[in-house]
Amino acid sequence: MSPAEISAPKSNRKTLVLPLLIIAIGSGWLLTTLGLVPGLNWIWVLGLAIIGLLSFAVSGLDKSTVVIGPFFLIASCLSVLRQTGRLSLDVEVPILVIVIGVLLLIARSKSIPFPEWMVLDPENKPAE
Numbered sequence: 001m002s003p004a005e006i007s008a009p010k011s012n013r014k015t016l017v018l019p020l021l022i023i024a025i026g027s028g029w030l031l032t033t034l035g036l037v038p039g040l041n042w043i044w045v046l047g048l049a050i051i052g053l054l055s056f057a058v059s060g061l062d063k064s065t066v067v068i069g070p071f072f073l074i075a076s077c078l079s080v081l082r083q084t085g086r087l088s089l090d091v092e093v094p095i096l097v098i099v100i101g102v103l104l105l106i107a108r109s110k111s112i113p114f115p116e117w118m119v120l121d122p123e124n125k126p127a128e
Contacts, residue, residue: 016058024049025043027046028045029042045083048076052071055068066103070103078092
């Protein structure tokens with residue numbers, strides 16, 4: 001390794017998590033304070049959404065992120081609907097159960113690659 005490689009920090013998408021989460025929470029808080037959106041638990045709602053988005057940003061598209069990303073994004077949207085009185089918890093939870101089942105079925109597609117952490121052989125197949 002050259003001295004330039006040692007001293008220059010690698011660009012790492014994982015370092016996006018904290019700054020983006022802080023920006024999202026601050027934005028939601030500001031919108032509520034200005035009265036532009038109803039009072040919501042922004043830390044919860046935006047935290048769910050950021051987790052969903054960052055799963056794709058950090059890992060790309062694979063069998064795990066095709067489940068995790070959309071699930072957390074949908075959970076965030078349903079949480080907004082529940083907190084604004086448009087949806088009850090009794091409806092939200094069964095919807096989330098259905099969503100996770102559908103996403104797990106989608107993840108079984110052979111066209112969606114396995115995550116890197118699961119691949120042990122070069123043919124892009126998980127270890128048995």
